[in-house]
Amino acid sequence: MTTVVLSQPPGPVTGEQTPAVERGTLARLARRRMVQIGVGGLGLFVVLAIAGQLLTVNGIATGSTAASIFNPPSLQHLMGTDELGRDVLTELSAGALVSLIVGIAATAIAVVVGTLVGLLAGFFRGWLEVVLMRFTDAMLTVPSLPLIIVLAAVVGQGLGQIVLVIGLTSWAGMARLIRSEVLSLRERAFVLRARSVGVPPLRIMRVHLLPQILPLVIANTVLISAAAILAEATLSFLGLGVHTRPSWGLMLNNAFKSGAAGRGAFWYVLPPGLCIAILVLSLSFIGHAINEELSPRRQRQ
Amino acid sequence: MTTASRISSRIGQTVLTLFIVVTFNFWLFRLLPGNFTQLLSRAGALDPAAVASLKQSFGLDKSPVEQYVLYIKNLVTFNWGTSYVSHQPVFQMVFQALVNTIVLITVAYILTVIIGVALGVFAGRRAGRLADSVTVTTSLALWSVPTFWLGLVLVFIFSVWFVGLPVSGMTTYAATYSTPFDQVVDIGLHLILPTITLVISSIAQYTLIMRNSLVTVLDEDYVTTARAKGLSSRRVLWRHAVPNALLPTFTLTWLNIGIFLSTTLQVEVVFSWPGLGSLIFQSVNQRDYPVLEVSFLTIAVVVIAANLLNDLLYPLLDPRIARR
Numbered sequence: 242m243t244t245v246v247l248s249q250p251p252g253p254v255t256g257e258q259t260p261a262v263e264r265g266t267l268a269r270l271a272r273r274r275m276v277q278i279g280v281g282g283l284g285l286f287v288v289l290a291i292a293g294q295l296l297t298v299n300g301i302a303t304g305s306t307a308a309s310i311f312n313p314p315s316l317q318h319l320m321g322t323d324e325l326g327r328d329v330l331t332e333l334s335a336g337a338l339v340s341l342i343v344g345i346a347a348t349a350i351a352v353v354v355g356t357l358v359g360l361l362a363g364f365f366r367g368w369l370e371v372v373l374m375r376f377t378d379a380m381l382t383v384p385s386l387p388l389i390i391v392l393a394a395v396v397g398q399g400l401g402q403i404v405l406v407i408g409l410t411s412w413a414g415m416a417r418l419i420r421s422e423v424l425s426l427r428e429r430a431f432v433l434r435a436r437s438v439g440v441p442p443l444r445i446m447r448v449h450l451l452p453q454i455l456p457l458v459i460a461n462t463v464l465i466s467a468a469a470i471l472a473e474a475t476l477s478f479l480g481l482g483v484h485t486r487p488s489w490g491l492m493l494n495n496a497f498k499s500g501a502a503g504r505g506a507f508w509y510v511l512p513p514g515l516c517i518a519i520l521v522l523s524l525s526f527i528g529h530a531i532n533e534e535l536s537p538r539r540q541r542q
Numbered sequence: 543m544t545t546a547s548r549i550s551s552r553i554g555q556t557v558l559t560l561f562i563v564v565t566f567n568f569w570l571f572r573l574l575p576g577n578f579t580q581l582l583s584r585a586g587a588l589d590p591a592a593v594a595s596l597k598q599s600f601g602l603d604k605s606p607v608e609q610y611v612l613y614i615k616n617l618v619t620f621n622w623g624t625s626y627v628s629h630q631p632v633f634q635m636v637f638q639a640l641v642n643t644i645v646l647i648t649v650a651y652i653l654t655v656i657i658g659v660a661l662g663v664f665a666g667r668r669a670g671r672l673a674d675s676v677t678v679t680t681s682l683a684l685w686s687v688p689t690f691w692l693g694l695v696l697v698f699i700f701s702v703w704f705v706g707l708p709v710s711g712m713t714t715y716a717a718t719y720s721t722p723f724d725q726v727v728d729i730g731l732h733l734i735l736p737t738i739t740l741v742i743s744s745i746a747q748y749t750l751i752m753r754n755s756l757v758t759v760l761d762e763d764y765v766t767t768a769r770a771k772g773l774s775s776r777r778v779l780w781r782h783a784v785p786n787a788l789l790p791t792f793t794l795t796w797l798n799i800g801i802f803l804s805t806t807l808q809v810e811v812v813f814s815w816p817g818l819g820s821l822i823f824q825s826v827n828q829r830d831y832p833v834l835e836v837s838f839l840t841i842a843v844v845v846i847a848a849n850l851l852n853d854l855l856y857p858l859l860d861p862r863i864a865r866r
Contacts (some may be wrong), residue, residue, distance in 0.1 A: 379559040382849050383842050386804035387822065391838045394826045395570055471688060475808060478690045479823060493691060497812070502698040503709070510698055514691030522686035529682065 270534055275526040282523030286337050286516070293334030311506050321508035323492070324499035332487050333512050339488035340520060343404055343473040348466040350408025352415060355465075356458055359419025360446055364427055374420065380413035389472060393481045400483050407472050415461050422454050456535050463528035467521045474517045489513035549854065556850045563842045568613050571835050617839075623832040625825075632836050635821065640840060642712060643817030647806055649733060650740035654802075655795055658745045659788070662752020666787070667779060669757045678753070681746035689743040689805050693812030696735050708732045710814045736813045744798075744805055751794050756787040789860050796852030800845040 270276050312322040320329035362373040392406045426432060427450075435445050476482040477490025478497070492513040496502065501509045604612070616622065622632040665677035697709045708714065712732050719725040759765065760783050768778045807819030814820060818837050825833040 375555065375558055376562070378555060379562045382559050382800070382846055383563060384800035384804050384845050386807055387838050387841045390807075390822060390826060391570065391834060394829075394834060467686070471686075474688050475690060478688070478808075479811065480827060493688075493694065497690075497694060502694045503701045505698065505702040507698060510691075510694050514688055514695070517691065518683075518687045521688075522683055525682050525686055 266534060270530060273530045273534070275530040279523040279526035279530070282519050283527075286341065286520050286523075289334045289516075290337035290341055293331070293337055311501070311504060311509070313506075314508050320512055321506070323506075323509050324495060324501065329492075329509055329512060332492055333489070333516060335487045336489045336492060336513065337516070339400070339477075339483055339486050340470050340473060340517070342400070343407065343483075344466045344470040344520075346404040347407035347411065347469040347473070348462060350405065351411035351465050351469070352458065352462050354409070355412035355415025355461075356419055356454070358412065358416040360423055360450065360454075362416070363420040363423025364442065364446055364450065370420075373416070377413045377416045380410070381417070385410055385472070386475065389476060390479065390481060393476055398481060398484055400486070403473065403476065403483055407469050407476075411465055411469055411472070415458075415465065418457060418461060419454055422457055423450060426450055426453055456531075460528055460531040460535060463524050463531065467524035467528065470517065470521055470524070489517050545857070548857075552850060552853045556846055559846050560843070563839065563846070564614065564617065565610075567835055567839055568610055571831055622836050625830055625833050627825075627828045627830045627833075632832050635833060636818070636836050636840055639816060639818045639821040639837070642815065643803075643806060643810070643819070645729070646733065646736055646740075646810070646815055646817060647802065650737045650744075650806070651795075651799075651802060653737065654741045654744045655748055655791070657741060658748025659752045659791055661745065661749040662791075663756060663779075663784060663787075665749065666753040666756030666760070669753070669760075674753070677749060681749045684742060685746040687743060688808075689739065690808040690812050692743055693736070693739045693809055696739055697812065700735060707734055709735060712816050732813075732815075736809045736815055739809050739812070740802075740805060744802055747794065747798065747801075748791060752787065752791050755790045756783060759783045759787040792859060793852055793856060796848050796855075799848040803841055803845065 311324060314321045320333065323329055323332065358373050358377060362370040362377075389406055389410055392410070393403065396402045396406060432445060432449055435449055440448075473482060473488070474490035474493075477488050478493045480494050482488060482490050482494075484491070490513075493510070496506070496509050496513075620633050622636070624631055625635060628635070661677060661681075665674045668674045700707045701709050708731055713725070713728050714732075717728060719728070765778060765783055768782045769775070773782075803818075806817070807822060809815065810817045810819030811823045818841060822834060822837045824830070825837065
């Protein structure tokens with residue numbers, strides 16, 4: 242299927258810094274079907290989250306009488322009611338906010354830590370690299386869900402704590418990736434030249450290395466955020482997530498504890514999981530497409 | 543790098559990782575909010591003499607370094623304390639749960655790898671065609687579905703639409719068996735739904751890796767040579783391409799045991815399978831810290847061992863690595 246690629250002269254020999262992203266990459270990305278679907282899905286949930294905040298101004302509870310619980314969908318409750326007689330659609334839209342907040346904030350922490358560790362380890366080498374990478378390997382080995390559970394059980398279940406726990410357990414893969422990229426970049430002519438004329442290390446990292454690794458960072462940011470949203474939902478489902486705000490994972494936790502699945506309340510069990518899946522899938526589509534867009538550039542080098 | 547130095551450096555990393563995990567565990571559970579002796583006694587305020595004797599029996603009156611040494615000594619000698627809630631020895635509880643988890647994981651993992659690889663071969667030899675893109679997109683979609691929710695949906699389907707398969711536990715409640723065979727059948731029936739959940743939610747990675755690996759291998763010169771010799775395409779695929787394409791999948795099966803365990807924990811909770819996942823879930827909700835601590839450590843050790851095993855076995859399968 243693939244055509245034979247004739248060997249080309251290796252890399253730029255002039256020592257010029259080639260742009261990390263060719264012009265028009267963004268336009269090509271925007272034309273990809275996967276990106277269009279992904280961005281559409283993301284937009285949907287942002288709208289849902291905003292609508293949820295407007296809807297819940299008057300509170301979610303509609304009072305629980307025996308007649309009002311586990312009602313199937315009707316005109317009054319478009320998605321039915323839950324075990325306390327709350328409107329599922331209102332809960333669902335309110336829950337979008339926690340997923341998005343935790344997803345974005347935890348990802349930001351993971352990306353900053355991962356990029357920093359990878360950059361420092363790859364650029365300075367020596368004992369710093371040994372220490373950082375041994376620690377990174379240990380983080381990669383320990384299974385993440387039990388680690389997140391144990392941490393959340395100990396530090397508590399506020400929004401800030403959950404963000405920290407997920408963020409600080411999601412950076413190791415990123416660090417490995419960035420380090421190997423920096424290892425090859427630091428031997429390239431434009432970096433060697435900057436170092437030989439005495440440009441300070443921090444400036445080299447900021448001006449020469451960071452723009453080069455940025456596409457890699459962006460592609461992985463999207464994928465980390467997908468994993469972070471799944472982690473938050475799982476934690477909430479296990480009863481270890483944010484308790485003070487409605488979230489999709491918490492809804493499923495309530496559904497599980499009240500035996501909604503066994504009682505056939507599909508309107509309560511299906512929507513939160515579908516929302517999580519569609520949001521995560523939207524992000525993986527975008528991440529997948531960015532990775533594909535970047536890989537031909539790497540082959541050509 | 544020689545084989546000996548490679549093995550010793552791998553064992554070094556393993557010991558280091560173990561050390562980090564154990565140390566982390568030690569400090570984490572001592573950072574717990576609240577007074578340790580109060581948590582232990584569950585009785586609120588105790589008289590000072592009782593507190594002192596409790597502290598002494600747990601070595602809390604000693605320096606942190608001495609406590610740490612004592613902690614490691616207790617770990618190594620399987621002296622893991624008793625549960626705050628059931629007052630059973632933690633070792634017994636964790637060991638029983640580990641056995642139950644291994645039963646579930648073994649069946650599900652073998653099925654996942656076999657079906658995943660088969661689908662990967664199916665997609666890989668049709669690369670670029672419709673069947674391929676459908677398989678890849680479906681895999682991405684399955685990866686995005688939260689496992690615990692998939693389990694809930696199966697519980698819903700099999701308790702509302704198709705009643706008959708057990709949706710909870712490992713054996714029928716209060717059942718008596720006339721023969722051991724009956725017991726095995728009962729456990730087998732309880733295994734079905736958790737296994738289906740695990741296979742569906744874990745299969746994607748094996749399919750994708752196997753597909754990509756096969757596509758790469760099919761492009762290599764020796765495959766072209768085999769075709770040029772006039773071998774049938776079936777023979778080229780199964781005898782020349784697939785064995786080599788399996789190598790990355792082999793590594794994945796070991797390295798992914800951690801991820802697979804994480805998935806299993808969720809499935810256990812949904813289906814009340816009495817394994818490590820359920821034990822962790824219970825101990826978290828009951829603040830039963832000794833059980834939580836040891837369960838976590840057990841999982842970490844299993845995964846670290848699997849990683850080491852992969853690195854030691856891989857060169858035997860792929861001589862190119864050993865010679866490097």
